[in-house]
Amino acid sequence: MADVRIRVRPNGPFLVEGPIELFDSEGNAFELNPDKPAIALCRCGESKNRPFCDGAHKSCGFDSDERAS
Numbered sequence: 573m574a575d576v577r578i579r580v581r582p583n584g585p586f587l588v589e590g591p592i593e594l595f596d597s598e599g600n601a602f603e604l605n606p607d608k609p610a611i612a613l614c615r616c617g618e619s620k621n622r623p624f625c626d627g628a629h630k631s632c633g634f635d636s637d638e639r640a641s
């Protein structure tokens with residue numbers, strides 16, 4: 573079993589659980605709260621706090637629920 577788990581939330585973010593580091597396009601690390609069990613990464617593009625989800629997907633009509641099989 574992998575140490576990191578990424579789950580696709582229906583019509584919402586990627587939920588990333590486990591020990592990760594997150595970097596921007598210039599290689600600078602985002603500060604992550606080590607006490608939080610997971611982070612949510614925006615998938616809809618409407619968050620005001622990208623790359624993190626801020627809940628905007630709930631009101632922008634984002635519709636995406638990919639399935640693995």
Ligand code: FES
Nearest residue numbers: 614615625628629
């Ligand atoms: S997925 Fe939540 S704000 Fe984009």
